[in-house]
Amino acid sequence: MNNGTSKSAIFITGATGLVGSYLLKILLKNGRKVFALARSKAEKSAxxxxxxxxxxxDNEVYPKYGKNLIVFDGDITxxxxxxxxxxxxxxxxxxEEIFHCAASIAFNWPLDKMRQLNVEGTRKILxxxxxxxxxxxxxxxxxxYVCGDHKGAFSENDLDVGQKFNTTYEQSKFEAEKLIADYRNKGLWIDIFRPPVIAGESIxxxxxxxxxxxxxxxxxSLEIFETLPGKNILMNLVPIDYLCESITKIxxxxxxxNKNYHPFDPNPVPLEEVLSLYSVLKKVRKPRLVTPDEFxxxxxxxxxxxxxxxxxNSFAAGVILDSRRTMAALKNMGFEFPKLNEKVLTRLMRFYKDKKS
Structure with a gap:
């Protein structure tokens, strides 16, 4: 997409967030000129x-590519x-291109506060x-998780399927997607990327x-629950590098x-497997998983x-997040989405265990 002119810059919001910062790293390493929006805080500049x-x-990125980074101190609200x-x-x-990543992911914010950032902030960007x-x-x-409490398949083409929402975060992101439909009709080309649960770097x-x-x-690790309401729950999980590499590829x-993408492996990980792996690694007792009714x-x-x-309770239970169309598109672009295997899961868990020990 870079046409080699001075007007071939990328604008990214949420540049200090998890996804925004990793995308920024990739874009700079790809030789792109990037305008990044961030807020100054306390004694730190944007x-x-x-x-x-x-x-x-990666502490080599800024020394090598920092000349292509321009940071604006701003606020999408x-x-x-x-x-x-x-x-x-x-x-x-x-x-020339915008990556809008700024958002609140706090599950406990009231809806009006969540809308201010995730919906009205998106409106200002558009x-x-x-x-x-x-x-x-x-x-x-x-x-x-714009799927909310929907049961059954939920594909890239789905949005409003009569669902209710587990959190104000889910609802605000759903409302932002509804807003995007209006701006697509105004002539903007807007692609939507819907990650599931995001984990750390796979390597x-x-x-x-x-x-x-x-x-x-x-x-x-708390060992204060004999049981948890997670029987048969499947977790769609994507490492940050898999996610951002697939987004930049697309x-x-x-x-x-104006397409929607589900950039994650279509094969979810059973919650039972996740907790079993971690209980062995951490040497703690694993809670027994039961149905919500039993719990x-x-x-x-x-x-x-x-x-x-x-x-x-905020993980989708009973929904099948369908990412087959996205996987096919990536394959046609020469990108085979990596599988989330036990080795990668253990690596993610070990970093957390060592950090929190």
């Missing part, structure tokens, strides 16, 4: 925060993305996109976000417009209920 997270992944006129004009006139004369496309990071196990998958490991090669008959404390509330 640029310092972006460089810090790049160094976490503010008018003009919190940028001054000069910065906004430069961005508008040079950006309004900005409409003003960019050289823009070709927008890549939007969503989640596979090193590294991550700086210990949510989802890692919260389950934490629950197991973004650079697809000719089809409802057990007495648990308020503390136990709160621990479970936004963890195991």
């Amino acid at each position: 640029k310092d925060r972006v460089v810090e997270v790049l160094n976490f992944w 503010e008018d003009n993305l919190g940028l001054n006129e000069k910065g906004l004009t430069r961005l508008k006139n040079e950006v 309004d900005f996109a409409l003003t960019c004369p050289f823009l070709e496309k927008v890549n939007h990071l969503s989640t596979a 090193s196990g590294k991550t700086f976000r210990f949510q989802g998958f890692y919260q389950l490991l934490h629950i197991c 973004a650079a090669n697809t000719k089809e417009k 409802a008959k057990t007495d648990i404390t308020v503390i136990q209920a709160n621990i479970l509330r936004f963890n195991i």
